[in-house]
Amino acid sequence: MxxxxxxxxxxxxxxxxxxxxxxxxxxxxxxxxxxIPQAKAAIVDVTFILNSSETWKNAEKEMKARVDDVQKEIDVKKEQLKVRADELKRQQTILAPDVFQAKAREIQKDQLGLQREAQISNAKVNDVLNRMRGQLRGVIVKLAANVAAEKGMNIGFDRNNVIFFNDGMDITKEVLKRFNASKTKVEITVDKNQ
CATH class of the missing domain: 1.20.5 (Single alpha-helices involved in coiled-coils or other helix-helix interfaces)
Known part of the structure; x- marks a missing residue:
């Protein structure tokens, strides 16, 4: 069996x-x-294109102007707090100690609120910049794929992830040229209510 x-x-x-x-x-x-087709690699320095592009430079300039406006508002509020604090110091001798302490705590609370407002504002700006960079990276990748296909290349690598390569594989300049020519626009929206 x-x-x-x-x-x-x-x-x-x-x-x-x-x-x-x-x-x-x-x-x-x-x-x-x-x-399987033979791999013919293209190298693209996405970060260089992004930082060198007219689109990014214009977006950064616009964001800097917005940040400057917010900073001016914060500076005005800081100055108002300083004036209140100076006035409270002058009144310290004529105010009852508990009244003085209550007003001092109120000013400290407002100072902390202003610091928090500045932190939130900075976080919003960073969030907007990161979203813009992500959108622009997507456009750069599409343009790089088109340039690579035209040159008979069928795989792409970001320069930041490659240790060495033949200079003939680098299509960064052509992609940058096309990216600038595309006049890509990014909409900058910062939600002030968040």
Whole structure:
């Protein structure tokens, strides 16, 4: 009985082997038609393009103007707090100690609120800049894919992730040229209510 079982297992194993390897022989024409193309790599310095592009420079300039406006508002509020604090110091001798302490705590609370407002404002600006960079990176990648395809290249790498390469593989200048020519616009929206 054990001998019968072993011969059955061997027969099944042979059948499985033939079906796996034999099917490759039958479908060799199909495999020959679906050969993997030779990899021809393109190198693109996405960060360089982003930082050098007119689109990014214009967006940064606009954001800097907005940041300056917010900073001016914060500076006005700081000055108002300073005036209140100076006035409270002058009144310290004529105010009851508990009244003085209550007013001092109120000014400290307002100072902390102003610091928090500045932190939130900075976080919003950074969030907007990061979203803009992400959108622009997407445009750069699409342009790089087009340039690479035109040059017969079928795989792309960001320069920051490559240790070495042949200079002929670098399409950064062409992509930057097309990116600047595309006049890509990004909408800068900062939600003041968040």
């Amino acid at each position: 054990i001998q019968f079982f072993k011969s059955r297992v061997a027969a099944v194993g042979l059948a499985v082997t033939f079906s796996v390897f034999g099917s490759g022989l039958i479908n060799s024409d199909v495999l020959a038609q679906t050969t």
